[in-house]
Amino acid sequence: MIIGICAKKHGLESDVADRFGRAEYYVLFNTETKETRTIENTAKNSASGAGGRAVRLLDENGVGVALAPELGPKAMDAIKAFEIRAYSYGESKTVKEALENYEAGILKEFKTNSTESHHGLRRV
Amino acid sequence: MKIAVLSGKGGTGKTTVATNMAFNFKGAVLVDADVEEPNSHIFIKPEMTGEKSVYKNFPVVDMDRCNLCGDCGRFCKYNAILPAKNKVLVFKEICHDCGGCEIVCKRNAISYEKREIGKIHSGIGLGGISFIYGDLNVGEISGVKIISELREMVSDNKVVIIDSPPGTSCASVEAVEGVDYAVVVSEPTPFGVSDMKMVVEMLENMNIPFGVVVNKAGLGNDEIYDYCLGKNIEILENIPFSEEIAKLYAVGEMMCLENSKYSLYFENIIGKIKNAFK
Numbered sequence: 106m107i108i109g110i111c112a113k114k115h116g117l118e119s120d121v122a123d124r125f126g127r128a129e130y131y132v133l134f135n136t137e138t139k140e141t142r143t144i145e146n147t148a149k150n151s152a153s154g155a156g157g158r159a160v161r162l163l164d165e166n167g168v169g170v171a172l173a174p175e176l177g178p179k180a181m182d183a184i185k186a187f188e189i190r191a192y193s194y195g196e197s198k199t200v201k202e203a204l205e206n207y208e209a210g211i212l213k214e215f216k217t218n219s220t221e222s223h224h225g226l227r228r229v
Numbered sequence: 230m231k232i233a234v235l236s237g238k239g240g241t242g243k244t245t246v247a248t249n250m251a252f253n254f255k256g257a258v259l260v261d262a263d264v265e266e267p268n269s270h271i272f273i274k275p276e277m278t279g280e281k282s283v284y285k286n287f288p289v290v291d292m293d294r295c296n297l298c299g300d301c302g303r304f305c306k307y308n309a310i311l312p313a314k315n316k317v318l319v320f321k322e323i324c325h326d327c328g329g330c331e332i333v334c335k336r337n338a339i340s341y342e343k344r345e346i347g348k349i350h351s352g353i354g355l356g357g358i359s360f361i362y363g364d365l366n367v368g369e370i371s372g373v374k375i376i377s378e379l380r381e382m383v384s385d386n387k388v389v390i391i392d393s394p395p396g397t398s399c400a401s402v403e404a405v406e407g408v409d410y411a412v413v414v415s416e417p418t419p420f421g422v423s424d425m426k427m428v429v430e431m432l433e434n435m436n437i438p439f440g441v442v443v444n445k446a447g448l449g450n451d452e453i454y455d456y457c458l459g460k461n462i463e464i465l466e467n468i469p470f471s472e473e474i475a476k477l478y479a480v481g482e483m484m485c486l487e488n489s490k491y492s493l494y495f496e497n498i499i500g501k502i503k504n505a506f507k
Contacts, residue, residue: 152307154311183311187314
């Protein structure tokens with residue numbers, strides 16, 4: 106299985122990113138081969154809906170589990186529709202730490218979106 | 230003749246100039262196209278007689294036809310349609326209603342449904358001014374569709390004054406599309422002049438003739454005059470920075486109704502525009 110982690114830079118030593126859909130990179134860790142590779146987030150400069158497109162990018166790269174800081178409502182819909190499981194990396198500072206915490210089973214799974222919509226779409 | 234009143238920076242006096250101009254221009258129709266924050270009606274106090282909804286389309290996917298090829302999702306720049314594992318997600322609030330997903334779909338699986346994004350109100354204001362304005366629903370991202378319908382509603386053989394949205398975004402471009410003349414209202418402050426330059430660039434690109442009204446004249450500095458002189462832009466009028474005018478605005482009154490000396494500013498602006506078309 107491939108785990109995708111939102112990252113600021115390349116590799117396991119990178120800090121985790123502050124955002125999901127507009128994260129700079131995703132570090133992909135293959136749990137069987139223990140191999141790591143980093144992909145650039147091509148969704149990050151989208152005019153809108155970066156979260157949904159980012160989920161599709163993860164799916165195209167075979168990701169089954171995503172570790173993220175937050176998930177907006179559209180990203181959450183997409184996570185469900187692509188049947189990816191997403192977990193909050195909480196206090197984890199680096200990609201490596203996030204992975205260790207995931208493997209230790211202490212990360213909380215996102216069941217609903219953790220942030221509200223933004224980009225002027227917030228209902229009042 | 231269609232005249233757009235626009236500014237670049239917000240709060241420079243578009244509505245003040247548009248409403249007072251409409252009041253002093255016999256037979257003029259006033260259109261408030263600042264659909265995110267319409268406020269001309271506060272000043273011309275219309276009796277509203279009509280209302281209609283403005284709709285925008287969003288795609289609906291027939292899953293009996295769809296083979297999840299992904300073409301629609303790759304095409305949509307705004308990520309409003311997203312083919313997933315066994316369904317297609319549609320985020321209708323970010324759909325720009327361009328119709329592209331239907332065109333790229335090889336299986337004819339996409340049709341459209343409509344949803345309301347705002348309303349157009351019409352009525353008759355003070356002095357018998359015909360008036361229409363658009364009002365975008367809260368939370369909607371774009372009022373362009375409403376502005377385009379407002380433009381379709383006004384007849385070509387009348388004088389139409391369009392109170393436009395601030396800035397130089399899609400909404401402003403839509404409001405000035407096809408006008409014969411534009412009145413740029415600016416204030417002589419660094420922000421006012423900086424944003425005005427962007428509007429000037431936009432109007433030059435669109436080949437629309439224009440002149441500048443300096444509102445709150447006496448504030449700031451002389452940069453606006455140097456700039457207009459350097460570019461040979463006509464200054465239509467200077468409206469002074471005055472406590473009395475500000476007070477009238479704050480209680481929703483048109484300055485030309487309060488004191489006829491103020492009408493002269495707008496008669497002057499109208500006269501210069503008419504001259505430009507002689």
